[in-house]
Amino acid sequence: MAFKLWASSTANALRISYNGTRTPLLALSISRCFSSVIDGFKYTPSHEWVKHEGSVATIGITDHAQDHLGEVVFVDLPEPGACFAKGGSFGAVESVKATSDINCPISGEVVEVNTNLCENPALINKSPYEDGWMIKVKPGDPSELDSLMGSKDYTKFCEEEDAAH
Amino acid sequence: MKLQRTLRACKFGIVNYFDALNLQERLVSDRKAGNILDTVLSLQHPPTYTLGKRRTDHNLLVSESDLKAMGAELHYTERGGVITFHGPRQAILYPIVSLREIGIGARKYVEGLESVMIEVTSLYGVNVHPGKAGETGVWVGDRKIGAIGVRISSGITSHGLAFNINPDLNYFKHIVPCGILDKGVTSLRTETKMELPEDEVIHEQLIKPFAKIFQFGDIQWKQDGSF
Numbered sequence: 001m002a003f004k005l006w007a008s009s010t011a012n013a014l015r016i017s018y019n020g021t022r023t024p025l026l027a028l029s030i031s032r033c034f035s036s037v038i039d040g041f042k043y044t045p046s047h048e049w050v051k052h053e054g055s056v057a058t059i060g061i062t063d064h065a066q067d068h069l070g071e072v073v074f075v076d077l078p079e080p081g082a083c084f085a086k087g088g089s090f091g092a093v094e095s096v097k098a099t100s101d102i103n104c105p106i107s108g109e110v111v112e113v114n115t116n117l118c119e120n121p122a123l124i125n126k127s128p129y130e131d132g133w134m135i136k137v138k139p140g141d142p143s144e145l146d147s148l149m150g151s152k153d154y155t156k157f158c159e160e161e162d163a164a165h
Numbered sequence: 166m167k168l169q170r171t172l173r174a175c176k177f178g179i180v181n182y183f184d185a186l187n188l189q190e191r192l193v194s195d196r197k198a199g200n201i202l203d204t205v206l207s208l209q210h211p212p213t214y215t216l217g218k219r220r221t222d223h224n225l226l227v228s229e230s231d232l233k234a235m236g237a238e239l240h241y242t243e244r245g246g247v248i249t250f251h252g253p254r255q256a257i258l259y260p261i262v263s264l265r266e267i268g269i270g271a272r273k274y275v276e277g278l279e280s281v282m283i284e285v286t287s288l289y290g291v292n293v294h295p296g297k298a299g300e301t302g303v304w305v306g307d308r309k310i311g312a313i314g315v316r317i318s319s320g321i322t323s324h325g326l327a328f329n330i331n332p333d334l335n336y337f338k339h340i341v342p343c344g345i346l347d348k349g350v351t352s353l354r355t356e357t358k359m360e361l362p363e364d365e366v367i368h369e370q371l372i373k374p375f376a377k378i379f380q381f382g383d384i385q386w387k388q389d390g391s392f
């Protein structure tokens with residue numbers, strides 16, 4: 001599976017230092033920060049990814065998502081056996097005093113949960129597509145994957161979203 | 166030309182925590198459905214302790230019955246952050262906004278909330294700064310003057326910020342504020358030599374930079390009497 005690195009994230013490098021005041025954050029017209037995507041995965045507008053292999057789909061959040069969240073300090077995951085509809089919230093991550101709901105890209109039954117994330121939630125930041133996987137599901141309707149974005153469309157979607165402000 | 170986005174600012178007086186939570190849930194649902202504008206609730210709470218999603222009860226140093234005896238409530242919430250206190254003379258802003266329409270994620274949103282409180286504190290000549298990594302919030306030296314705890318659901322925010330104008334800081338003695346040992350809490354009244362206006366003015370001074378920082382073209386003010 002090809003791993004395309006579009007560019008390394010420059011957000012941290014461009015973070016402007018301050019002495020008690022902040023430059024209005026959205027006035028910064030910094031160059032676009034390209035996050036990585038994986039060819040062959042499918043993506044949602046809410047920045048989850050799905051890797052479909054046979055009867056199992058692995059789900060996590062993208063490099064773009066983890067970069068925009070900040071350091072993840074807590075992950076709330078469901079139990080195996082739980083069922084979710086497409087778009088339903090299956091868990092949450094906490095970063096910078098914000099809990100963000102994570103939505104299920106496809107309907108299905110949870111067959112495995114990445115319990116490593118309890119002890120080491122920052123795996124989501126360090127390895128969003130591999131060690132930071134969140135749940136594996138048995139897809140309820142594999143055709144739902146067809147309506148998700150491929151890597152090229154998702155990359156374009158992220159660029160447009162970041163350019164919106 | 167970019168379309169002007171309007172922020173609806175609803176001003177309340179003292180609102181019970183549970184009532185404010187129910188109102189926020191309703192507004193989040195309405196905002197997800199696209200039925201309402203981006204909204205910010207501006208209010209204060211009666212003495213209330215709240216815990217975040219991680220349920221870190223060990224940061225509460227007294228029993229729940231002791232809290233009741235001192236006239237305070239305790240609530241468990243789904244927001245980020247650990248434990249905190251809310252009470253009269255502490256300005257609360259609960260923005261219910263679509264981060265996707267603004268085009269930012271959690272990190273930038275929280276940094277924006279920090280900037281709001283920094284801007285207002287600076288108006289009163291106080292040397293204030295955002296927290297280091299892992300210490301989200303707004304600080305004067307090693308004393309926290311403003312706290313943040315947010316929930317984001319399908320890109321819509323709820324909960325928000327709490328800024329200490331002049332609350333009774335003794336209430337903070339019963340918790341490890343925000344789960345950070347060896348750091349104190351403070352208030353605008355404690356830190357500034359300037360005279361303070363009415364709380365309502367300070368609430369407006371928080372809402373205006375919020376609108377500016379998150380690029381709202383105009384503010385629709387709404388005074389809700391009693392809740």
